[in-house]
Amino acid sequence: MAEAAVAGNGAEAKMRVWRGDASGGEFRDYTVPLQEGMVVLDVIHAIQAMHAGDLAVRWNCKAGKCGSCSAEVNGKPRLMCMTRMNTFEPGETITVAPIKTFPLIRDLVTDVSYNYEKAKTIPPFKPKPKEADGTRRMYQEDIDRVQEFHKCIECYLCQDVCHVIRDHDDNKPSFAGPRFFVRVASLEMHPLDTDDRLEFLRNEAGLGFCNITKCCTEVCPEHIKITDNSIIPMKERVVTRFYDPIARLLGALGGKKS
Amino acid sequence: MSTLAIDKRTLRQDTWWLEPMLVVLGLGAFAVYSTWAALQNGNYYAAPYLSPFYSPCLAINCEHVSVPLFGSWYNWSPAILILWIPGGFRLTCYYYRKAYYRSFFWSPPACAVRDAASGYSGETRFPFILQNIHRYFFWASLPILAFLWWDAIIAFNFGGSFGIGLGTLVLIANAALLSLYSFSCHSCRHLCGGGLNSFKTAPGRYKAWGIITKLNEKHMQIAWTSLVWVGLTDVYVRLLAHGVIQDLRFI
Numbered sequence: 001m002a003e004a005a006v007a008g009n010g011a012e013a014k015m016r017v018w019r020g021d022a023s024g025g026e027f028r029d030y031t032v033p034l035q036e037g038m039v040v041l042d043v044i045h046a047i048q049a050m051h052a053g054d055l056a057v058r059w060n061c062k063a064g065k066c067g068s069c070s071a072e073v074n075g076k077p078r079l080m081c082m083t084r085m086n087t088f089e090p091g092e093t094i095t096v097a098p099i100k101t102f103p104l105i106r107d108l109v110t111d112v113s114y115n116y117e118k119a120k121t122i123p124p125f126k127p128k129p130k131e132a133d134g135t136r137r138m139y140q141e142d143i144d145r146v147q148e149f150h151k152c153i154e155c156y157l158c159q160d161v162c163h164v165i166r167d168h169d170d171n172k173p174s175f176a177g178p179r180f181f182v183r184v185a186s187l188e189m190h191p192l193d194t195d196d197r198l199e200f201l202r203n204e205a206g207l208g209f210c211n212i213t214k215c216c217t218e219v220c221p222e223h224i225k226i227t228d229n230s231i232i233p234m235k236e237r238v239v240t241r242f243y244d245p246i247a248r249l250l251g252a253l254g255g256k257k258s
Numbered sequence: 259m260s261t262l263a264i265d266k267r268t269l270r271q272d273t274w275w276l277e278p279m280l281v282v283l284g285l286g287a288f289a290v291y292s293t294w295a296a297l298q299n300g301n302y303y304a305a306p307y308l309s310p311f312y313s314p315c316l317a318i319n320c321e322h323v324s325v326p327l328f329g330s331w332y333n334w335s336p337a338i339l340i341l342w343i344p345g346g347f348r349l350t351c352y353y354y355r356k357a358y359y360r361s362f363f364w365s366p367p368a369c370a371v372r373d374a375a376s377g378y379s380g381e382t383r384f385p386f387i388l389q390n391i392h393r394y395f396f397w398a399s400l401p402i403l404a405f406l407w408w409d410a411i412i413a414f415n416f417g418g419s420f421g422i423g424l425g426t427l428v429l430i431a432n433a434a435l436l437s438l439y440s441f442s443c444h445s446c447r448h449l450c451g452g453g454l455n456s457f458k459t460a461p462g463r464y465k466a467w468g469i470i471t472k473l474n475e476k477h478m479q480i481a482w483t484s485l486v487w488v489g490l491t492d493v494y495v496r497l498l499a500h501g502v503i504q505d506l507r508f509i
């Protein structure tokens with residue numbers, strides 16, 4: 001009843017959705033009835049139901065937690081399930097495109113395996129030996145800082161928006177991307193970890209390619225301060241190791257391995 | 259398989275170009291004014307106020323000598339002796355890097371808007387690899403701050419008697435804002451405690467890191483406020499020195 005009433009209002013969503021694959025395609029216009037509380041993903045589902053049963057879209061939770069429904073809505077990398085229709089002007093045509101940085105499979109679905117390959121290159125957690133009583137202890141103040149990084153849902157919106165690979169495909173082999181700088185930071189700052197990933201960060205992961213222009217931070221749906229809290233602190237550690245002879249000297253004098 | 263091929267620079271429809279344009283205007287205006295002011299070699303002192311562009315004044319020929327390091331042979335503008343420190347500090351600052359990479363280099367101009375250049379190596383090569391010396395500029399900024407505070411203190415001394423003028427307040431605010439700028443620096447945050455993996459064993463540095471972190475969240479705002487203020491401070495002293503305006507005296 002209520003639905004019919006709203007639909008009877010005549011409110012409509014005008015959508016322009018990418019249809020096609022890597023060999024070619026076009027933006028196609030669709031109009032569906034707009035209902036109270038809809039998000040972009042709902043509208044995509046309505047298009048599937050009413051006009052285009054073969055429209056390909058990846059989604060899972062509809063709650064902003066699985067990280068599957070990444071797309072570019074009016075040119076901005078977003079989660080479709082967390083983008084409410086009432087944030088747009090009534091009557092505005094809304095463009096939905098697949099994320100640009102990764103190879104297009106079909107319609108709104110891309111192949112994000114670049115990210116899985118990069119994940120494999122990261123040296124894993126290597127914990128300290130247990131204490132005499134058979135446990136490992138961590139303290140709240142040490143855990144607070146890395147907690148933020150564990151909120152990542154691997155939506156790869158940050159990877160998508162990062163101009164290092166978005167606009168320069170040739171950098172892909174030498175750059176891990178912001179999501180993995182977050183990952184490395186969570187390991188490097190971990191109070192129990194004993195591995196050292198600074199050389200990895202500088203060389204294989206290509207931390208130096210990042211020019212801290214902060215688009216990754218702007219798009220992160222989990223509001224992780226990627227640039228300020230992981231990338232810049234990692235850049236500073238790389239500076240201490242590779243570019244700051246005085247810090248190294250003081251470290252050596254203090255008997256610490258820097 | 260290739261990625262989505264669209265000829266447009268971006269699918270964004272909002273005014274993404276506004277922010278880079280404002281930054282170009284703001285930083286451009288400051289660069290032009292500060293270069294002009296630094297080359298004036300005059301009208302930078304109106305007793306008891308010294309313009310921050312000329313502080314510390316290191317030459318014998320200064321209108322107001324802070325430390326006479328350079329003899330009378332030196333008769334270029336004394337601002338040149340010192341401005342490379344705050345200049346280099348800001349040029350290598352993580353915030354300003356973001357600002358000018360976006361606005362001046364279009365690398366990228368805004369998020370999800372294509373880079374202007376087709377090739378890109380970021381900060382991995384010369385000259386941008388030099389950004390890694392930022393923390394040395396942080397250290398160098400500290401003695402400059404000490405001088406700016408000293409200038410603010412002697413701004414209470416009107417020919418031997420205590421007083422407060424508008425200029426006194428302007429110089430205090432200037433020293434305070436520039437201090438906030440230095441202490442909200444990302445390198446400072448790292449040096450204070452960010453480089454540690456365990457805060458538990460270093461409670462003092464943990465505390466310092468916590469305070470710097472709070473300031474650091476406002477680094478961009480502080481960067482702009484202190485930039486505008488230091489420029490206006492020079493303008494104020496310069497107008498006094500020229501006799502265009504009179505200092506407002508409270509005491």
Ligand code: SF4
Binds near residue numbers: 178212215
């Ligand atoms: S801040 Fe660095 S990692 Fe993040 S989007 Fe920009 S260049 Fe990429």
Ligand code: SF4
Binds near residue numbers: 151156216
């Ligand atoms: S860091 Fe944020 S934007 Fe990047 S993958 Fe994780 S949740 Fe997504």
Ligand code: FES
Binds near residue numbers: 061079
């Ligand atoms: S569907 Fe799970 S994040 Fe959108």
Ligand code: FES
Binds near residue numbers: 347351353392440
């Ligand atoms: S002064 Fe801006 S980061 Fe250091």
